[in-house]
Amino acid sequence: MDQERPLPSVVERMWGREPVTRRGPRPRLDLATITAAAIEIADAEGLSGVSMASVASRVGVAATALYRYIGSKEDLLTAMADGAAPPPPEPAGMSWRDYLTLWTRAHRDIVLEHAWLLSVDRLAPPLGPRRLLWLDRALAALDGTGLDHGEKIKVASTLTGYALTDAALIHSIGGGDPTMENAAITGAADYGEVLAGLLDPVAYPALSAAMRSGVMHGAEGWVDDEDFVFGLNLLLDGVEALIGQRASEKQRASEKS
Amino acid sequence: MDQERPLPSVVERMWGREPVTRRGPRPRLDLATITAAAIEIADAEGLSGVSMASVASRVGVAATALYRYIGSKEDLLTAMADGAAPPPPEPAGMSWRDYLTLWTRAHRDIVLEHAWLLSVDRLAPPLGPRRLLWLDRALAALDGTGLDHGEKIKVASTLTGYALTDAALIHSIGGGDPTMENAAITGAADYGEVLAGLLDPVAYPALSAAMRSGVMHGAEGWVDDEDFVFGLNLLLDGVEALIGQRASEKQRASEKS
DNA sequence: TAAAACTATGAACGTCATACACAGTACAGG
DNA sequence: CCTGTACTGTGTATGACGTTCATAGTTTTA
Numbered sequence: 001m002d003q004e005r006p007l008p009s010v011v012e013r014m015w016g017r018e019p020v021t022r023r024g025p026r027p028r029l030d031l032a033t034i035t036a037a038a039i040e041i042a043d044a045e046g047l048s049g050v051s052m053a054s055v056a057s058r059v060g061v062a063a064t065a066l067y068r069y070i071g072s073k074e075d076l077l078t079a080m081a082d083g084a085a086p087p088p089p090e091p092a093g094m095s096w097r098d099y100l101t102l103w104t105r106a107h108r109d110i111v112l113e114h115a116w117l118l119s120v121d122r123l124a125p126p127l128g129p130r131r132l133l134w135l136d137r138a139l140a141a142l143d144g145t146g147l148d149h150g151e152k153i154k155v156a157s158t159l160t161g162y163a164l165t166d167a168a169l170i171h172s173i174g175g176g177d178p179t180m181e182n183a184a185i186t187g188a189a190d191y192g193e194v195l196a197g198l199l200d201p202v203a204y205p206a207l208s209a210a211m212r213s214g215v216m217h218g219a220e221g222w223v224d225d226e227d228f229v230f231g232l233n234l235l236l237d238g239v240e241a242l243i244g245q246r247a248s249e250k251q252r253a254s255e256k257s
Numbered sequence: 258m259d260q261e262r263p264l265p266s267v268v269e270r271m272w273g274r275e276p277v278t279r280r281g282p283r284p285r286l287d288l289a290t291i292t293a294a295a296i297e298i299a300d301a302e303g304l305s306g307v308s309m310a311s312v313a314s315r316v317g318v319a320a321t322a323l324y325r326y327i328g329s330k331e332d333l334l335t336a337m338a339d340g341a342a343p344p345p346p347e348p349a350g351m352s353w354r355d356y357l358t359l360w361t362r363a364h365r366d367i368v369l370e371h372a373w374l375l376s377v378d379r380l381a382p383p384l385g386p387r388r389l390l391w392l393d394r395a396l397a398a399l400d401g402t403g404l405d406h407g408e409k410i411k412v413a414s415t416l417t418g419y420a421l422t423d424a425a426l427i428h429s430i431g432g433g434d435p436t437m438e439n440a441a442i443t444g445a446a447d448y449g450e451v452l453a454g455l456l457d458p459v460a461y462p463a464l465s466a467a468m469r470s471g472v473m474h475g476a477e478g479w480v481d482d483e484d485f486v487f488g489l490n491l492l493l494d495g496v497e498a499l500i501g502q503r504a505s506e507k508q509r510a511s512e513k514s
Numbered sequence: 515t516a517a518a519a520c521t522a523t524g525a526a527c528g529t530c531a532t533a534c535a536c537a538g539t540a541c542a543g544g
Numbered sequence: 545c546c547t548g549t550a551c552t553g554t555g556t557a558t559g560a561c562g563t564t565c566a567t568a569g570t571t572t573t574a
Contacts, residue, residue, distance in 0.1 A: 015455060024551025025539045052531060064532075065553050073531065123375065123425030125448060132456070132464060139463035149467040151487070158488045161422025162415065168380030169414060191382060198272060199389070206396035207389060210406040230408070231415045234495030241494050281520025282570045308561060321563080322522050330562065521570075530561080539552075544545100 010075040014082055014128045031069055033059055035083040038076055039114070047116040050076075077120045082128025084114045088137040097236055099141040104159045104232055105225075107134065111167035118168050123161065146246035155239055162235060166228050267332040271339055271385045288326050290316055292340040295333055296371070304373040307333075334377045339385025341371045345394045354493055356398040361416045361489055362482075364391065368424035375425055380418065403503035412496055419492060423485050 013031040037058040041049050052073060053063040070076050089106055091099040111117045126132055138156040139149075147155070173191060192211055199208040270288040294315040298306050309330060310320040327333050346363055348356040368374045383389055395413040396406075404412070430448060449468055456465040 011455075019551095021541095021551070023539095023541055023549070025553080027552070051529080053529090062554050063530095064534095064555085067532075068552065118380065123422055124429035125426070127451070127455075132452070132461060136461040136464035139467055143463060148472075149470045150472045152463075153467060153472065154484060154488055155491070157426060158419065158422065158491065161418055161425075165380055165415065165418025165421070168418075169382070172381035194384070195389070198268075198384075204389060204393040206400060206409075207393035210396055210410060213406045215405075215407045215410060227411060231411055234412070234415065234492050234499065236495070237498050238491030238494040242491065276520095278520070278572095280518070280570095280572050282522080284521070309563085310561075319523050320561095321524080321565095324563075325521065516574090518573075519571090521568100523566105523568080525565095525567105527564080528562095531559095533558080534556090535554105536556105537552100537554080540550095542547100542549085544547090 010070055010079055011127050013069065014079055016129075027068070028061065029059060029065070029069060031079060032083070034066060034069055035076070035079040038080050039084055042080065042116040043114060047119050050080075050116075052076075079128070081117060081120050082126065082130050084117060085110060085128075085130040085134060087130075088134040091137060091141050094141075096141045096145055097240065100138065100155075100159060100236065100239075101229075101232060103134070103138055103141070104163050105228065107160065107163035108167045108170075108228065111164060112170060115167075115171050118164070118171060121164065123164065125157075145243045146250060147243065151242070158235060159232075162232060166231065267327055267336055268384050270326065271336055273386075284325070285318065286316060286322070286326060288336060289340070291323060291326055292333070292336040295337050296341055299337065299373040300371060304376050307337075307373075309333075336385070338374060338377050339383065339387050341374060342367060342385075342387040342391060344387075345391040348394060348398050351398075353398045353402055354497065357395065357412075357416060357493065357496075358486070358489060360391070360395055360398070361420050362485065364417065364420035365424045365427075365485065368421060369427060372424075372428050375421070375428060378421065380421065382414075402500045403507060404500065408499070415492060416489075419489060423488065 010031070018027075018030060034055065038050050038055045041054055041058060052066055055076070056063040056066050066076075070079065089099075089102050094102070111121075126135065135153075135156055138159065139152045142152045142155065145152075192215070196208070196211040199211065201208040267288070275284075275287060291312065295307050295312045298311055298315060309323055312333070313320040313323050323333075327336065346356075346359050351359070368378075383392065392410075392413055395416065396409045399409045399412065449472070453465065453468040456468065458465040
């Protein structure tokens, strides 16, 4: 019943806890170089280019050698998802709102730079050191707002979800990377036209009205930073309202005493 | 240059546009029964149980017969993602806010019932008839709020993202389905403990403070409906503020005239 | 009745993740 | 210094899977 839970060994390795034995040949690899290689491949060729064989050959070993470091390909993907995150921006005296805006946008940009994250990230709570550092900074930004720990975490995870949603939208509509894999739609204009052609105005009254109105026509940037800020502000306005509510609660309590 | 864009043939078939030829043996299948079979398998065994062979055998044909109806497994997954959506709730005289709350929760519940959607859904804009019906109803609920079409769409897509985020959170933390595939974490209590054990309080000050505070301890429902409503209200408060802003703009314009 | 158009089949291929036995290598203790 | 031990990378093998293709069978059209 201690904290001696086995814990996925990949997670251990992500935290630098490589096994401590000093016997046999010195390992030629470590988890970091493996994941770095895998990330490079995924960035260049998409996730479908990432196979055990391709990663192994990039780091110069046989395919099966990787299994000395990771238990399965799933583990590799988990490690990649953490490894793709750079250090978070530091909240150098910014307001919580400015920082979280910056934080969320940066988060989204990472996903856009590594579009394969959209296919890897199951939105599961992170366990790797890099992703947790991001979480930490978001919580830190909310210090002094009167929110409790649970609320802060929920705010952060909601913002994470928003970053992912926005990235997915930009990627699937505007993007059109050459390395894109599920390129169902090639541009915003197409999407609007296709929909307009498919929709029965009786069964889909509101949607076909929207399509006829010409939103989404004109591919150039109907999903742009303004739209990102738009949706984000919906959230942050809500957060701000909550903070105000907590503050007034606290004030009322102090008046009472 | 007409709207005669080829359009993924799966999409055509999702809309019931099966080819019209009347020669040769009558087809024994159609896309709907194939996707229904695939969805049943995915619900029962998870996404990894869904192979061309397993789906084909469930509908009683050889594996390769499926390729008469779908171009690839990717197409099958696309069709599954649409087919898993039941008809949306109808806004029987509800306020936009009540309806969107209902809508988002129902959306999330669908994802929870079909957890494999988390791995299939790339958050790409939908093209199938069922998913678009959901979108239509959300837009319809926002009629009369003064928002323009683009804003309505952005609100709906933000809510979609929120539903997915929340479903992912519940699934990965609380869930613990037997059919779960990437069961990295088995319960909320574990998550908090594991994190508390891993974190260096110096490098992760805010996060380890949160962990020490005991949030996330006690697996029973730290992610519950209250939390869902909490985050959702952040969003809806923002939407409400926007609607108010649009309304006052309109009023000012009419005063001026 | 014959051709045409379409359907399902079975075999075959290439790719991939992964298991396993083996060979080589470095440290520990005598 | 030397031997055992524990660990690392390799090669081969296997089974599952997605997909292609030629073929045989079936229904409609002419």
